[in-house]
Amino acid sequence: MLRLATASLAGTAIEFYDFFVYGTAAALVLGPLFFPSFSPLAGTLAAFATFAVGFLARPLGSVVFGHIGDRYGRRPVLLGSLLLTGAATVAVGCVPTYDSIGVAAPFLLLLLRFLQGLGLGGEWGGAVLLTAEHAPERRRGLWSSFPQIGPSVGFLLANGIILALSALLSDAQFTSWGWRVPFWAAGLLALAGLWLRRTVEETPQFRELAASGSRAQAPLAEVVRGHWRLVLLTGGALAVGYASFYAVTTWSLAYATERLGVGRTTVLGCIMAAVAVMGVATPLMAVLADRYGRRPLCLIGCAASALWMFPLVALMRTADPVLMVLGFTVALIGMVTMFSVVGAYLPELYPPRIRCTGAAVGYNLGGVLGGALTPIVATALADGAGPPWGVAVYLSAIGLLSLGCFALLPETAPALLRTRTGAAESAAPA
Incomplete structure (x- = not known):
């Protein structure tokens, strides 16, 4: 399990590195380089719009790779999604700017961001099923949390490289060519990920299905026909997690540098300090989920997120690094x-024959609802001299929506369900 979980974590970290390095570049440099005729605000909005395209592509990627995963196995998904995302990311680092090729530059940026999202949409389903379907029942939450540590590792890696380049290069050097280096590094990371995953075995449950x-002949059709309500509920439930994460890691970066004058x-x-704490907390929360259930932790996280958005904006407005x-940190802990x-x-929530498609579509639908729009909406709402309380209202509203969706979902922790069933049977009249 440790070898499988490590391979899953490494690949997910690499793919999220690819995805996050674009978000940071969009917040810092892509606006003036690819949309120079726009005002600073409009350029940032346009850069965030190309960022959002990656999220719009993710559900399509989950359909394509989910079909492969449910029909041909989880392992091909792991390799194909990593290769696609890595190639698209390297290509972003090679795209000439608007000054060199005109309107073709933002068009190519848009196309490559779409391919990034397509690959990442398939990655998550394959990675979590690799661990969830191999894991022992009572520790499924813990082992399935390893792919969920991947986003933290990927974010720290992406932003660590950008932070180092920012410190070593002048603003002119970083804007000219330095921002491209993290994209080129994605090629080496993708090769390392493919090497780690080359010996990964197919999951026992898929082997039994085969x-x-x-095996499902048309996984998406089965999901839509029999589980459409579940897909919508999981998408709505996960929206606040995406909104919180990208409000912290993408919107706040642009807002603090452009509007508050913070370096x-x-x-x-x-941001990296907060994400590091989030990564450490991930397996700890998963252990609690194995003991107390999946649903209670999700409800607590939603409620905490909805309540913290106003303090988050107030603390960010101080421009004090400690605050x-x-x-x-508190936002990301929620x-x-x-x-x-959610990896477990x-x-x-889904039967094994359609699990790769159903789980991935629901997960990535949450990305569209919460991740794609948040940097754009937050940037527009913060267009003023005063505190951006409109951003806090928007994020809190998403939190309440997600709380309602989680409240309608059932508990699934196997040990907890057996305990309840046994208690019900012993309490039944003879």
Whole structure:
């Protein structure tokens, strides 16, 4: 299990590195380089719009790779998604700017961001099923949290490289060519990930499906026909986690540097400190989920996220690094209380024959609802001299929506369900 979980974590970290390095670049440099005729605000909005395209592509990627995973196995998904995302990320680092090729530059950026999202949409389903379907029942939450640590590792790696470049290069050098280096590094990381995953075995549950001839012929059709309500509920439930994460890691970076005058290196350092705490907390929360259930932790995380958005904005407005770290950290702890358990929770909601498609589509639908729009909406709402309380209202509203969706979802923790069933049977009249 440790070898499988490590391979899953490494690949997920690499793919999220690819995805996050684009978000940081969008907040810092892509606006003036690819949309130079826009005002600073409009350029940032346009850069965030290309960022959002990656989220719009993720559900499509989960359909394509989910079909492969349910029909041909989880292992091909792990390799194909990593290769696609890595190639698209390297290509982003090679795209000439608007000054060189005109309108073709933002078009190519948009296309490559779409391919990034397509690959990442398939990665998550394959990675979590690799661990969830191999894991012992009573520790499924813990082992399935390893892919969920991947986003923290990927974010720290992406922003660590950008932070180092920001410190070593002048603003002119970073804007000219330095921002491209993290994208080029994705090629080496993708090769390392493929090497780690080359010996990964197919999961026992898929082998049983293949041997019995009970694989789904049209997984998406089965999901839509029999589980559409579940997909919508899981998408709505996960929206606040995405919104919280990208409000902290993408919108706040642009807002603090452009509107509050905080140095780029300082803001990146604050965000990275909060993400590091989030990564450490992920397996700890997953252990609690194995003991107390998936649903209670998700409800607690949603409630905490909805309540913390106003303090988050107030602490960020101080421009004090210590207070900013506090605001970011609590927001991400609320987020990871939910996301630490979904690697086990979502697959348990679906039958094995359509699990790769159903779990991945629901997960990535949450990305569209919460991640794609948050940097754009937050940037627009913060267009004023005063505190951006509109951003806090928007994020809190998403938190309440997600809380309602989680309240309608069932518990799935096997040990907890057996305990309840046994208690019910012993209490029944003879």
